[in-house]
Amino acid sequence: MPLPRSGPVRSEAARQAILQATADLLAERGYDALTIEGIAARAQVGKQTIYRWWPSKGAVIAECLLEGKILPGRLLVPDTGDIRHDLSQWLTTVFALLGEDQGETLLRSLVAAAAENADTGRRLRDSLTGSGSVAGRLRSAIGTAPNLTTDTPVDELAEALSGAVILRALSREPLREPDLVRLLDAVLGR
Amino acid sequence: MPLPRSGPVRSEAARQAILQATADLLAERGYDALTIEGIAARAQVGKQTIYRWWPSKGAVIAECLLEGKILPGRLLVPDTGDIRHDLSQWLTTVFALLGEDQGETLLRSLVAAAAENADTGRRLRDSLTGSGSVAGRLRSAIGTAPNLTTDTPVDELAEALSGAVILRALSREPLREPDLVRLLDAVLGR
Amino acid sequence: MPLPRSGPVRSEAARQAILQATADLLAERGYDALTIEGIAARAQVGKQTIYRWWPSKGAVIAECLLEGKILPGRLLVPDTGDIRHDLSQWLTTVFALLGEDQGETLLRSLVAAAAENADTGRRLRDSLTGSGSVAGRLRSAIGTAPNLTTDTPVDELAEALSGAVILRALSREPLREPDLVRLLDAVLGR
Amino acid sequence: MPLPRSGPVRSEAARQAILQATADLLAERGYDALTIEGIAARAQVGKQTIYRWWPSKGAVIAECLLEGKILPGRLLVPDTGDIRHDLSQWLTTVFALLGEDQGETLLRSLVAAAAENADTGRRLRDSLTGSGSVAGRLRSAIGTAPNLTTDTPVDELAEALSGAVILRALSREPLREPDLVRLLDAVLGR
């Protein structure tokens, strides 16, 4: 039984303002330029209100990720029935996002955040390979492609695909059309 | 004992001391606790001596990587002729290293450094997938496994494998024996 | 005619707890370490209960002074008939109080409070020179000493004596026996 | 033999800027509105440069006092040969200063600073009663007034006079002409 408490409750408005400010600044300036003071100023919020509810800026980012404030719905893998086409589409989308001014920064910022904060790491992985994303799409495609049978390790497949994307982002090498095809060949077979 | 100095040429002793101190501190405390001041203090070196030769701490890490001060030789993929066994061995080694006290921190630190510094990113990719490592071993194995033919995209394969490792490290999920097998299944086929 | 009012009246228990907590903390930690939050916590009282009734911490201190919660009765000047002896006694008592662990802090805290709060300043002056204290004793001694005639400016005399005490306290110089005699000589003549 | 040291020496320009900014802000806004951040901003100086050389804002004020940045020369007691007239003049000047917009604040600010910082307390006392001021003037007047003989305790006399001034300032009561005469009567005799 929770202790009966009086007094004001947590302000949802402040919470939203903080998450939004964090997402915006992360996209605009990148992870290492992201400061608690900056978030507080942008969100019109006292610093203590951030420290009261989150232990670190990594934790704030993790919650942004959870709330979908950072990686939007366009990361969902489409489902046209043709798994190769769908993944190709997804990869194109992801790298188009990376190609944008802010997108370039964004994924690397997330990786940096994930490297420093365990929770962010787990959530980033979920966002990329989770049921609503690559792994889910692969699972639904079992049987539609010769290499995708019931005993195909789809989770690991998704992991490998997403990991390749991250490695590309870290090495700053663009993923061009032919590379994309080869990557799918490598992971799905030909 | 102070470093011996030898007039107006660049001091190799200072350079080595800086690289070693950086590598040590990175392994001991992690990327975000790594400071230029800390490096200078540990290396018994003036801060300016670091700023004179490197533009950022990311660049110092990149050079550490290049000099092999960080990722040691044990990351080389063994070559017994059995590519599946060799890669399994390599993955085991990498994750054993991650399991260690300092290793846990190390890869993530490298990823964090890579996320913030382009040069480090490229070098990290080279270290993992470069000719001396996974990609090279895969290339040399062409023909020895049914899925590895001359037109297999080995670079992308290596990328996917290494990427999966990074994603595991970021999500703090251990890579156990069965996962490992499934990952190889996913990438090499069965 | 008073405005018709409903609801509970001011809690005397809360008021007393606040004044007592203030006096205690002032003696224990000194003026600059005295905070409204500290008082509220010590008195088991909500902050608003303080802000509802007092405009500032200076005002709380002033009321403590008025209620005798801070400067106790031992500051009363004794009356043995011998004015010189009585004042000497009083000065000794005051400086003995300063010598104590908490007393050292106390007078300076009062001075600090007086410097920031007009009301406290006036009350401090009244406590030291007011009718129940030095000025009163001097007035009652008119005629018993050659320098104390009906046209002696006793208020100013009391002010000078008390002021000297404050200045000594501010300069952290102890008032030893010979100094004490000289001070009385200076003020009362010889 | 002092340790041989390399590196830059303390910047006198920064020191002067800090002292001047402190004195200005103290006169303009008063003691409790005086902040280290405010001083640093006004002096165009990093906060650390203040903390490197002074332990507290009280210590900065004490050094301002020592350098004459706060209490200017007009506090010197004039010397016309007539001690009563000179002291009357001095008291008038001091209270005129208190009557000014900034002066009102200044003495109380000094008292507040003195209450919190031992060094400031000692220096304030020296400024008021020291050899260059009231005590010195009294000493030089020995023999020119009936009450001022060689065995008059001039230091205590000066202390009583200055203390009375401080007490007046704390109680916010103006020192008018008749009070002034009575005060001198009380201290110098009639």
Add this chain to the structure above:
DNA sequence: AATTAATCGAGACGGTACGTCTGGTCTTTGT
């Protein structure tokens, strides 16, 4: 009795300043 309104303890809120730490630059002294 039911209603009304002010009080109470508690504590979240937007802020300011604290004292510390680090970044990157610049200056001094020594080799």
Add this chain to the structure above:
DNA sequence: ACAAAGACCAGACGTACCGTCTCGATTAATT
């Protein structure tokens, strides 16, 4: 010329309090 040492300006860190506001419970006087 280069290296060490370290002072400089700048600004973020995480903490402590400020004074205001909000909450639910309690408590009198007014209906």
